[in-house]
Amino acid sequence: MGQRPHVLYVAWGFPPCRSGGTYRALATANALARGGFDVTVLTCEREVFERYTGVDASLEPEVDPRIRVERVPFTWPALEPDLREWSLLRAVSPPAWSRLRRTLDQRPFPEPTYGPWRPVIEQAAERIHRERPVDLVVATANPHVAFTAPLHLHDRFGVPFVADYRDAWSFDVFTGKVLHTPESREGRWEERVLAGAREVWFVNEPIRARQAAEHPEHAAKLHVVANGYDRAFVAEGVERRPDPEAGLVLGYIGTISRQVPVTELVEGWRLARESSEVLRRSTVALHGYIGHNAPLPAVQAAIAAGADAGVDYRGPVPKAEVRRAYDGFDVLLLVLGTGTYVTSGKVYEYLATGLPVVSVHDPGNAATEVVRDYPLWFPCASLEPADVAAALRAAADAALTASEEVRRQCVEFGRQFTREGQLDPRVAALLASVQQETAVAS
Structure with missing residues (x-):
């Protein structure tokens, strides 16, 4: 991969996943590759999206060919459609099974459904780092379990990381309702992320401002990186002119x-x-x-x-x-x-x-x-x-x-x-900081 710094990008939803956050993940990984990094993406196996969420096959060709994609397993028992795979408890008492499943999911990490992914991505991140040292990790929510991989590399090897929250973890962006307190298990994990991250990104200023007010000690590292639009997909100036007789x-x-x-x-x-x-x-x-x-x-x-x-x-x-x-x-x-x-x-x-x-x-x-x-x-x-x-x-x-x-x-x-206008300045700042640290270390 040459002498370019190595960044690990962690995203649960990555092409061909069809979820809305996938577009930001795709654009961020491409921006990192375009901006001077060698990029390894850590994400789910294709079968996860094919089986559970649906896919948009048109997205995969848009991944920068310089990017290496590492796909790891993810299981989603609650959405398992094959009755032959159901346990006796689930077949006899679905509510009891759901309560047990929720408890088991949150043992590794306090997030229903996604908690069991923690050991999978932590082990994969460490393997990738040992194969070629990682200079920076960027991880994107949601799910927030994605932040465990950069925390693992940060705590064990001192690798700096960026947490792209997108929205918010501690409150509901539709209602503003608090979802967890600082004293909760989720709150303690969130404090680890905020304290350890080099930067934390949000999609808009209202979310960033509330987070800054609630975590003033971390305010300086909180940034707005808006979604923007992808010029490859959107017409800048639609040429169509309406015909009032035909209707709009x-x-x-x-x-x-x-x-x-x-x-x-x-x-x-x-x-x-x-x-x-x-x-x-x-x-x-x-x-x-x-x-x-x-x-x-x-x-x-x-x-x-x-x-x-x-x-x-x-x-x-x-x-x-x-x-x-x-x-x-x-x-x-x-x-x-x-x-x-x-x-x-x-x-x-x-x-x-x-x-x-x-x-x-x-x-x-x-x-x-x-x-x-x-x-x-x-x-x-x-x-x-x-x-x-x-x-x-x-x-x-x-x-x-x-x-x-x-x-x-x-x-x-x-x-x-434009998406480039939102992402490129932050990528440039990250590249400069990583290069400076590399120069000092050498």
């Missing part, structure tokens, strides 16, 4: 979870169509998985309830096909769960397109600060149907009347949020 396509791309206010969107859409001939000829196109790992009947029902009003669920889009999907939209729907600490990765993709963006989310969301100065931003004053309808109508009008100059300004505004 108002599009959404992203995972549709329980937190996404689909019902509010459908109710507002129905109301908007009542007073707009163009919208009566238009379609709401929803792309994405419904839920992360399991079906969500309530969400499916909420979508189906809008079918007679032109709400069309079109299924997931492989990452490599996202550009084509954006090219078919006239207006973008930023539909997010309520939460002061919620940004979402899709907001950056939306801004790159230059299309009108409707914020169908609580105005207090962190995403509001990202899009506030976007020239074609149409926020809902609330999630009441009348406010959602008003924003939808305004965005539709803008799609038909916005000048080329305004669209150009939108694209220019979005360019500040």
Whole structure:
């Protein structure tokens, strides 16, 4: 691998995993390789994603060919579909089995489902380090068990590490509710991570600020590394111009979870169509998985309830096909769960397109600060149907009347949020620090 510093990147979800965090993991590993590191990725076997989460095969070719990927086993008993693999206890009393399974999972590390991965990745990290010394570890949540591998190398061999929290560990980003206290087992593990890490990354300023307030002794090492958008996948400036006679396509791309206010969107859409001939000829196109790992009947029902009003669920889009999907939209729907600490990765993709963006989310969301100065931003004053309808109508009008100059300004505004722009400065700082330490040691 030459004389480049060796970084170990630890991520549970890595291509071909289809979860939202995979895009950040892929981009980070590529940024490290592009930025001067030799990169080894430690992640799950492909079969884990094929069996349990689903895959996006279009992502694997995007991994920098210089990156070495080490795949290790991960078991997920709770999602085991083969009844022949079930124990007698699980077959006879699923609740009792679930309680026992949860207890067993958390013995190695206080995280349901993922705790047993700790010894697997600690042993793998040490093996990789012995094969070729690791100069830096970067690990990304969630799950937070990923942080045990860098802690292991840090404690045994003094290897520095970065903890990419993405969101938060100690509180719920949707509600702000505290999930664990400093005195809890989780809290003690978190303090080890914060104290040992060289840097800790978060996706937005509200999360970083709260963590800094709760952990002032570690505030100097806390950084915002926003998600940004991947230029390889997103059209910077959609060329499509709408035909009012044919109607508009108002599009959404992203995972549709329980937190996404689909019902509010459908109710507002129905109301908007009542007073707009163009919208009566238009379609709401929803792309994405419904839920992360399991079906969500309530969400499916909420979508189906809008079918007679032109709400069309079109299924997931492989990452490599996202550009084509954006090219078919006239207006973008930023539909997010309520939460002061919620940004979402899709907001950056939306801004790159230059299309009108409707914020169908609580105005207090962190995403509001990202899009506030976007020239074609149409926020809902609330999630009441009348406010959602008003924003939808305004965005539709803008799609038909916005000048080329305004669209150009939108694209220019979005360019500040490229993924490279978010990651490269931090990677450069890490490379400089590692090289300096190497020079001093030699």
